[in-house]
Amino acid sequence: MGRPATGRGRRAAADEEACVPGKLKHAGHLIRPAVVLLLGFALFLLVRGAVVPATFGELGHYRAASLDEIRQQAPAFAGQAVCAGCHAGVTAVRASGKHRAVACEACHGPSARHAADPAAVRHAPLDVVALCAGCHEKDSAKPKWFRQVESKEHSGGAPCQSCHQPHKPEF
Amino acid sequence: MTISRRDLLSQSGKLLILAPVAAVPAPPRRASEDAAAGYDPSRHRWAMAIDIDKCIGCGNCVRACEQENDVPAGFFRTWIERYQVSGADQEHPKVESPDGGRNGFPPSSNSNAKEFYVPKICNQCSESPCVQVCPVGATFDSPDGVVLVDQSYCLGCRYCVHACPYGCRYIHPGRHTVDKCTFCYHRITRGLTTACCEACPTGARALADLKDPRDPIHEFLRVNKVHVLKPHMATRAKVFYASLDGAVR
Amino acid sequence: MHGVEGYIYPNELELQWSVLIVLYPYLTGLVAGAFILASLERVFKVAAVKPTYRLALLTALAFLLVAPLPLQLHLGRPERSFEMYLTPHRSSAMAMFGFVYLWYLMVVLLLEIWLEYRVEIVGWSKSARGPMRWVYKALTLGSDDIGPEARAVDDKVGWIVTVIGIPSAFLLHGYVGFIFGSVKANAWWSTPLMPIVFLFSAMVSGIAAVLLLYMAAMKVKRRPIDMRCADTIAKYLFYVFLIDFSLEMLDLVHRIYEADESFRTLDFMVQTRLYVSQVVIQILLGTCLPLAILAATQIFRIGEAARRALYATAAVLTLAGIFAMRWNVVIGGQLFSKSYLGYTTYKLEFATREGLLPALALMILPFAILWVLVKLLPPWPEKQAILEPSDATIAGVKG
Structure with a gap:
């Protein structure tokens, strides 16, 4: 200082x-x-x-x-009720099978744009085999109650939809 | 749980479509509820029920979240972890989450370990550490119990990212502000469920409204042995897990 | 993933706080430490450290002016930082920083420097030539009352400001410690000792910096170093450092003994990723060695020249050690996953916004500011004569 x-x-x-x-x-x-x-x-x-x-x-x-x-954000997934509103037939088929709890958009993907303009916006075709395997391929970490297969040994390379109908997969 | 599902099924025919097989049925989302106009936040308190025994690690939720919310690559609002716990060694589980589990997991064939999948998402804590530490009020607890971010107000200090015990926040690489799960606030206030719940094929997760006395969450909480993540953090998390293993952190 | 070991939550791959956030507590620490050293002379009447009083004040100001810059540069949206002042969130440990900072800058530091230099500023405003005259004129704030009564008032008010300044300096840096110590989600940070450890390490670094700057300035000006001053500062450095070291060891012992859920993870991190910066640089080279040197100067009779060299060595090591401490807190707290199952890596970039280059620039900037301040407000007047209140030749002095 x-x-x-x-x-x-x-x-x-x-x-x-x-x-x-x-x-x-x-x-x-x-x-x-x-x-x-x-x-x-x-x-x-x-x-x-x-x-x-x-x-x-x-x-x-x-x-x-x-x-x-x-x-304000616009939804990309339309929601199950919207899908069912138009696709009543396939919704009924699905409701009678084991996939009844699987929402349409779980496999078909986000559909709000399609629902807003069904003619102009259409879904791309699905790779059914990959889609099935995504859930049902055998994995010891999956819960035991869930149906799993080793796809190679289960189908011998044949596409899943040659036996199973995806909207109602059981025979 | 079956009882509750039957109750639900009897409530409305629409539920026939919505109700999953599993123990966590989707709550009766009022799809008809007029979104923008008629939503009253004071009548809702959002939460989520997750049933570990239902998760198959397919990654549908992660992809759906990405598609719904334009989540930047490499960051996650929700993700799935696969746990492998050997014997009594709860301290050192083997955990993996390749790309957040968005493309599923390579199949495991391990008969010696206990294995399971754990979906993770923002816990929408009632005592959110992230809200507490935000210096400007850019992240907040909405009146209906969702922790949200005001993108036009966040200054990107990243303090909240550190404060979250669950690793649920990230800095959006394009906006340079913080980003996180909103519980699809734009959907749930329109009467829809979240994108992850919509896309979950097994009903492993279900959006819940704690203020709705008819919501299956009450049955879920009553019937199951329920746990939240890191309860010692005292965040009062609102994502409730059934059958959560002690090794999960 | 590169640099990742074990399991980390997917959003944890990116580190949130970079080397710039390491600088922030380092710079504020130097501010608080330098100010507390200055207050020794003013409030606690330690006459021996008088030669460094003004230098300490100017050092504190130079570092304080730079302290918010790394924060500003780090923000994702720097243009929104003013929101901290508009709508500070009372529950946030970070929100008050702007106010604490402004309080410390405006009410404590600038006021104290103004009061301290006022007599000379008035003199310079009459004697200086060219634009400098106007600078000094502005600094007088339009008052040239430097009569003995006015000086007596300045002296009294300056003392009060310093007395307020000490808790303010404690607040400034204790507060920075609290920003880290209050994050309950982070086991490496979350400890009530954090503010107090930050405070004492701040005092250590500030005292070491002023000691080093004083010795360097004397060397540059070819003036003799006042050894009574250097010895006293070194003594205080030694004692404060001992307290700081004890606190850090207390934290360490507590963690090791308690060995809570985070311990194995943190222990492994210290043994591996933080080994060089924590064990080698911070503890061995940055704490134990300077403490041993300072202890030696307290115990043994050592010649003046040797003492000067030892003080300089100890001060440099101390400053490096405290920087390593800030690094280990900020970066170390982000290298482990909150799942306690894995680790990530910090990659220091070079010429990016949060890289090494801006960090170095921000580290040099306070010295540039200090150089300007020393030119503007010379801490060591050439002629003692100016200090005579009645001397009419006040005007004749310029450092």
Whole structure:
């Protein structure tokens, strides 16, 4: 610190001599940094008031409008009810077999665009063998209740659909 | 569980289509419920039921999530792990998740180990560490119990990625903001189920609404031995697992 | 997958916090440490360290100005960082950083430096030529009252600011420790000791930095090093370092003895991926060796020249050791999977946004700022005469 030892001594003397208004007079320069700080703070409050998003804090510490924005996303999977709405026949077949709990889109893939414009957007043909194997290939980590086969030995290379009808796989 | 399914089946003919064979039936999603207009968040509290004994590791959920939500390659909102636990050695299970299990798993033929698949997804914690640490309020707990991210507000500090004990968050390489499972918020608020649940062929996972007294989740929680992941983290996770092994972390 | 061992969650392949986040606690640590050293003279009246008082303040300012830059550079959306000030989330350990930072910068450091230099600034505003005159004029904030009473007021207010500054410095760096220590999902970080370990390591690094800078500055200016000052700083460095080392060992012993679910994983990580940076650089070279050197200077009678060399060596090793400590905390905390079943690798890139090059630039920048500050506000006036309050020739001085 740059002040000489005598400075503190002088201060004591000055304290004794100076009356209160005199002291304040000599603290006048301190008002300046205080004004700078207060101006900065006021500016901050002004800017803050202007730029905090409108719905922030309505429902919690977040922008409430973001809930609706997130909901705007368009679904890619139409949902089982939509498929069944048009494809009643095959839905009925499926409902009578072991695949009754497997949703259409589990195999056929996302269909919302197809449902919105059935003529223009059509599904690509499925690779049935790969699709069957994806679930039913034998794997000791799969639960025991689940039907599994070693496809090579089970079919001898013949495609699954030559025996099984995918919408109702049991004989 | 069969009882509950029968109850459900008797409720509506539509359920004949929806109800899976398995012990985790899809809840009666009100497909007719008008999405954008009629949704009241205060009437729902979303959760998920996962039955380990139903998961076959096919990867349908991972692919469906990708297709529904445009998940960038190499990152996962949901993924599947295969566990192999040998004997009493619960501490060192062999775990794999090639590409998040999106293309399934190479078949195993291990008769000596206990093996099973574990689907993972954001646990939509009620006491979310990720929400707690977000410095600006860009990630939050929605009124209906889903942890969401405001993509236009996230500054990409990555603190929440560290705070999540389950590894469910990642930084979107294109947006440079954090991304995570939304429980398909755009679907469930339209009366649909999540893409992963829609695509799951065995009903291993089912979206659940804890505020709906008719939701099968109540039966699921009552009948099964239920566990959540890392309960010692006290996050009050809302993804409930039936038959979860102690080796899973 | 490359660099992966065992099983990690698929989203864990990418490391979240890079070398820039290593710099952040390192820089703030230097700030807090330098300020606490400065406060020794002011508040605790340790007259021996007086030659470094102003240098310590300017060092703290130089590093503080750079401290938020690595954070800013690291953000995915840097243009949104102001949201921290707009809507700080009260439950977030990170949200208050902006406010703590501004409080420390504006209310503590700038104010204290202004009060300390005011008499000279007023003098320079009258004597300097060209544009510098206007710079100093602006720095006076329009007041040239430097009478003895005004100086007495400055002295008193400066003391109060320093007294407020000490807990503020503790807050600044303890807080940085809390950002890590409060992440319950990360076993390597989550410990209540983290803020206090950060604090003491901050003091260690700040004291070592000022000691080194002081000796280097004297060398450059071809002035004699005040050995009473260097000895005193070295003594404080030794004691604070002992406390820091004890705290870190306490953390280590506790972890080893408790051996909770994370222990085997973390132990393996320290034995392998962190071995060089943790065991060799941080503990052996960066802690044990400088502690031994400093202990030797306390115990044995060693000649001045040798002491200077030993202090410089100890300070350099200390600074490297504390940097390694920050590295091991930040990077180490991300090398293991939260599944405790595997490990990943950190690959330091070079000329990318979060690579080695910007990190080096950010490490050099505070020294550049310090150089400018020392030119602008010389810490060691050429003529002692200016310190006489009544001296009318104040104007004649320029460092």
